[in-house]
Amino acid sequence: MKIIKGAAWFSGAVILALIVIAGVVLFLGPALNAGCENTPISAAVSPDRLWSAAVVEAVCGDGALTTTVVDTVMLVPVNRSVAEGKAVFRVDTGGHVDERPSVKWVEPRTLLIEAFTSPYAQSVVTSYQGVTIRQAPRIAR
Amino acid sequence: MIIDEIRLSGGQILRIARSRDAAPPIPGRFQIRSAAEVRQLLWGMRHDLAAETTLRSWYTFYLHGDVLRSFDQVIDGLAHAVENDVISLRRYIVGFSGRGIAQVAAEAGRLAGLEPPRDNTPIDFKDDNGRQVFAETPGHTAMKKPKKPEGNFFVDQGVSVKNAGLLRYDRFPLFVQGSLWDMQRVDGRVVQDFIDFATVAIGLYCASAEMEMREVLTRQNEYAILWSDFSKASLDKEYTHLPVRNVNNTVKGYALYASGSIRPTGGK
Numbered sequence: 001m002k003i004i005k006g007a008a009w010f011s012g013a014v015i016l017a018l019i020v021i022a023g024v025v026l027f028l029g030p031a032l033n034a035g036c037e038n039t040p041i042s043a044a045v046s047p048d049r050l051w052s053a054a055v056v057e058a059v060c061g062d063g064a065l066t067t068t069v070v071d072t073v074m075l076v077p078v079n080r081s082v083a084e085g086k087a088v089f090r091v092d093t094g095g096h097v098d099e100r101p102s103v104k105w106v107e108p109r110t111l112l113i114e115a116f117t118s119p120y121a122q123s124v125v126t127s128y129q130g131v132t133i134r135q136a137p138r139i140a141r
Numbered sequence: 142m143i144i145d146e147i148r149l150s151g152g153q154i155l156r157i158a159r160s161r162d163a164a165p166p167i168p169g170r171f172q173i174r175s176a177a178e179v180r181q182l183l184w185g186m187r188h189d190l191a192a193e194t195t196l197r198s199w200y201t202f203y204l205h206g207d208v209l210r211s212f213d214q215v216i217d218g219l220a221h222a223v224e225n226d227v228i229s230l231r232r233y234i235v236g237f238s239g240r241g242i243a244q245v246a247a248e249a250g251r252l253a254g255l256e257p258p259r260d261n262t263p264i265d266f267k268d269d270n271g272r273q274v275f276a277e278t279p280g281h282t283a284m285k286k287p288k289k290p291e292g293n294f295f296v297d298q299g300v301s302v303k304n305a306g307l308l309r310y311d312r313f314p315l316f317v318q319g320s321l322w323d324m325q326r327v328d329g330r331v332v333q334d335f336i337d338f339a340t341v342a343i344g345l346y347c348a349s350a351e352m353e354m355r356e357v358l359t360r361q362n363e364y365a366i367l368w369s370d371f372s373k374a375s376l377d378k379e380y381t382h383l384p385v386r387n388v389n390n391t392v393k394g395y396a397l398y399a400s401g402s403i404r405p406t407g408g409k
Contacts, residue, residue, distance in 0.1 A: 037331075059331050061318050062369035065343060065361065066387050067325055067336055070373045092375040094386040095333030098280045116279035119385065120375045140280050 036060035041071065045078065046105045051131060052076045053103040053111050054085065057093075069095040073103055073113055075128055088133045089113050092120040106134075114138050147182075180220040250321040255298070255312070257290035261327045263334050264288050266341075268402035276337050277389040284341070285334040287324060292403045295322070295342045295394075299349030300405050316343055337390050344394015345403060354395050358388060 041055040054074045061067045070092050076085030088111070093099040101115035110132045115121050117137045126133050183196065196215060250256060266274045266286040276282045286292070302312060315322040316339075325331055325339035347357045358380050365371065365382035374384040397403045 058373065059333070060371070060373075061331070062365065062371070064317055064369070065340070066365070066369065066371070066384060067318070067331055067339075068371050068374040068384050068386075069333060069336065072373070090373060092373075092384065092386065094276070094278065094384075095331075095336040096276065096278050096280065096282050097333070098282060099278060118279040120279070122375070138279075 040082070041100055042102065044103045044105055044111075046108055046111075046131075048108040050078060050108075051105075051111075052078050052085075053088075053105070053113075054082050055101055055103060056082060057100070059095075067095075069093050071100050073101055073111075075111065075131060075133070086128050087124050088128060089115070089124060089135070090122045091115050091118075094120070110134060112136055116140065180216070183216045183220055247315070247320045250312075250315045255315060256321050257294045259290065260288035261332070262288040263332075266292070266338055268397060269293070269404055270402060272402070274341070274393070274397070277386070277393070284337050286338040287327075287335060292338075292342065292345055292397070293406045295345040296349040296398060296403055296405050297407075298322075299346040299351075303350045312346075316346075322346075337386075340387055340390035341394040341397070344391040344396075345398055346394075347391075348395040348398035349405070354392070358383065358391060361387075361391075 036058045037060075039057045039059070041057050043052055043054040045052050052075075054076060055071055056074055057069060057071045059067065059069050070090060072087050073089040074082050074085035075088045076082050089101060091099060091101055099116055099118075099120070101113050101121075104112045104114070106112045109130055112134050114136045115138055117135075121135075123133070123135060196212075196219060263285045264287075266284040268274060274284045276284045298312065312322075314320060317323065319326060319329065322342065323339065324342050325335045327335075344354075347354065362380040362382050369382065371382065371384050375386070377383050377385040377388040380388055
C-alpha cells in the first residue's frame with residue numbers, strides 16, 4: 001500500500017513538474033524560439049589547476065531584425081561544466097572580434113581579464129569563492 | 142504559399158503572404174462587395190502567425206495603432222480603416238510551403254523582383270566618396286559588408302517606395318532574419334562581420350523612404366518589449382529594450398543618407 005501511495009505521489013509530482021515546465025516553456029516561447037548559439041572562444045586553467053576561466057560567445061537573434069553577440073567570462077571549478085560556472089564579466093562585442101575579452105591567470109587565485117573599457121563591458125563580480133577578478137584595460141590601436 | 146493582395150482606392154496595395162493551408166476558402170479573384178467581407182477575410186487570418194505578424198505591422202506602422210492590442214482589436218481597426226477603400230482583392234497561389242514570415246516575405250519579395258544581387262565576399266564598407274565607414278566601437282573598427290549589394294540598393298528601394306506612394310512598412314518583412322534583405326546571414330548562418338551593415342542598411346532604407354527615425358526606433362522597441370530578450374547585451378538609454386549597437390547603427394544609416402554620403406544610384 002505504501003508503495004502504491006509512493007508511486008501515486010511520485011506520478012503526481014512528475015505531472016506537476018511537467019505542468020510547470022510546460023508553463024515556463026510557453027511563457028518563454030518567443031525567446032526560446034529565437035534562440036542563442038553558444039561557442040567557446042578561449043579558456044585558461046589556474047596555476048593550481050582548481051579553476052578554469054572560459055570565454056563563451058552567445059550569438060542571439062530575436063527572429064526579427066536584431067542579432068546580438070555577447071561574450072561572457074565564466075569562472076568554473078575544473079571538475080564542472082561551463083554551464084555550472086559563475087559569470088564574472090560580460091562584454092557586448094556586437095560581432096567585433098577585436099573586442100572579445102581575453103583571460104590570464106596572474107596568480108593561483110587572481111584572474112586578469114583584458115578588455116576595452118567601454119559602455120559595452122560589464123563587470124559582474126570582482127571576487128568569487130576566493131578568486132579575485134581584475135580587469136586590465138585594452139588600449140585601442 | 143498564397144499571397145492576398147488588397148488594392149486600396151488611393152493606389153496603395155496591402156500584401157499578405159501566408160501558408161496555403163491556413164488560408165480561408167475564397168475564390169481566386171473577386172471584387173470585395175462589403176465591409177463585412179473585408180472583416181471576414183481578415184478574421185480568417187487570426188490563427189496564422191505569418192499573417193498576424195504582417196497585419197500587426199500594418200496596424201502599428203501604418204495606422205499608428207497600439208502594439209499591445211489584442212489581435213481581434215487589430216483586425217477591427219484595420220477593417221474599419223480599409224473597408225471603404227478596398228477596390229479589389231487578388232489571390233496568388235505559388236508553389237511554396239514555408240510557414241515562417243521570413244520565408245514567406247522572401248518568396249513574396251522574389252515575386253516582386255526585390256531580390257538584390259548578392260556576393261558574400263567580405264569587403265570594407267565605404268561610402269559613395271570612397272571613405273571608410275567605421276563602427277561605433279572602442280576599437281573604432283572598420284565596418285565590413287558583403288561585396289554585393291551596395292548600400293545604394295537600400296536607398297534606391299526607399300526612394301522608389303516613397304515616390305510610388307506605397308506603404309513604406311510593407312517591405313519591412315524583407316529585412317526580417319533570413320529574408321531577402323537580411324544582410325547578416327549567409328546560408329542561414331550569422332556572419333559577424335556583416336551584423337553592423339545589416340542594421341545600417343535598415344537605416345538607409347528608412348531614411349530614404351522618409352520614415353521618421355524616432356518612430357522607426359520606437360516601433361522596433363515596442364516589438365522588442367513583446368518578443369525579444371536582449372538583457373545580456375548593452376541596452377540603449379532611450380529605447381530601453383533595444384541594444385545600443387542596434388540603435389547606433391540605425392542612426393548611422395540615417396546619417397549616411399542625410400549627409401549625402403550614400404545616395405540613390407540615379408543621383409550619382
